[in-house]
Amino acid sequence: MLTVLMECHNQEPELAHTLSVLVTGAVEGLVSDVVVLDHGSADGTERVAEAAGCRFHRDWDLAGLIATVRGDWLLLIEPGARPQYGWVDELAEYITLNAGPARFSPSRTFRRPFLKRLFQPAAPLESGFVLSKREAQSAARAGMSLAELTQGIKTRRLTCEMIPAWAMRGR
Numbered sequence: 001m002l003t004v005l006m007e008c009h010n011q012e013p014e015l016a017h018t019l020s021v022l023v024t025g026a027v028e029g030l031v032s033d034v035v036v037l038d039h040g041s042a043d044g045t046e047r048v049a050e051a052a053g054c055r056f057h058r059d060w061d062l063a064g065l066i067a068t069v070r071g072d073w074l075l076l077i078e079p080g081a082r083p084q085y086g087w088v089d090e091l092a093e094y095i096t097l098n099a100g101p102a103r104f105s106p107s108r109t110f111r112r113p114f115l116k117r118l119f120q121p122a123a124p125l126e127s128g129f130v131l132s133k134r135e136a137q138s139a140a141r142a143g144m145s146l147a148e149l150t151q152g153i154k155t156r157r158l159t160c161e162m163i164p165a166w167a168m169r170g171r
Contacts, residue, residue: 001029001030001031001032001070001071001072001073002025002030002031002032002071002073002074002075002091002095003031003032003033003034003035003069003070003071003073003074003075003133004022004025004031004033004034004035004074004075004076004077005034005035005037005069005074005075005076005077005146006018006034006035006036006037006076006077006078006079006146007036007037007038007039007078007079007145007146007147008036008037008038008039008041008045008049008079009038009039009040009041009045010041010042010043010045011041011043011045011079011080012041012043012044012045012047012048013080013168014078014079014080014165014168015036015045015048015049015079015080016048017079017080017082017168018077018078018079018080018081018082018165019034019048019049019052019054021082021083022034024087024088025087025088025091028088028092030088030091030092031071031075032070032071033054033055033069033070033071034049034052034053034054034055035054035055035057035065035069036049036054036055036056036057037057037060037065037146038056038057038058040058061142061143062140062141062142062143062144062145062146062149063137063140063141063142063144066133066136066137066140067137069133071133072095072132072133072134073095073130073131073132073133074130074131074132074133074136075091075128075129075130076125076128076129076130076131076146076149076150077125077128077129077162078123078125078126078164078165079165080164080165080166080167080168081125081126081128081162081163081164081165082162082163082168083104083128083160083161083162084107084160084161084162084163085160086160087104087158087160087162090158090159090160091130091158091160094130094158095130098132099156100131100132100135100155100156101129101130101131101132101135101153101154101155101156102129102130102131102155102156102157102158103127103128103129103130103155103156103157103158104127104128104157104158104160104161104162105127105157105158105159105160105161105162106122106126106127106161106162106164107161107162107163107164107167108161109163110163110164110167123147123164123166124146124147124148124150124151125146125147125150126162126164126165126166127162127164128162129146129149129150129155130155130158131150131153135153136149139153
């Protein structure tokens with residue numbers, strides 16, 4: 001089982017788009033729960049999260065929170081990002097193999113401009129980040145963000161693609 005974690009700040013539409021894609025994973029039995037970590041949103045982020053059955057937190061300690069999630073694996077994702085077709089089967093197989101931390105492949109359709117790809121590294125969660133709960137618990141510290149949790153961890157690349165969150169902002 002997989003727990004999805006997202007950090008939000010005034011990202012109601014982005015959250016809704018991501019949650020709509022995650023429904024497939026819940027129906028297939030892969031996604032056990034979704035946790036939304038909020039940074040003081042003033043829009044409808046909380047309403048969207050609660051309507052979708054997510055756990056919503058305004059104050060949290062990442063290390064303590066990870067201990068309470070249901071899944072043995074975690075998917076860290078940005079609100080607005082959307083895994084593409086086939087992600088449920090590929091991720092379920094990957095988790096079954098216990099293959100270690102991974103990222104989705106970047107979308108071939110939504111690519112950052114050439115100069116940004118050349119001179120600016122991608123955001124830590126742009127392609128999502130999958131790791132075991134055990135690995136996350138050993139790396140998590142109080143006050144840490146999801147992006148900070150990924151630092152220094154080597155990953156494999158899944159063949160399934162992820163549309164990045166920034167692609168939604170352009171719409």
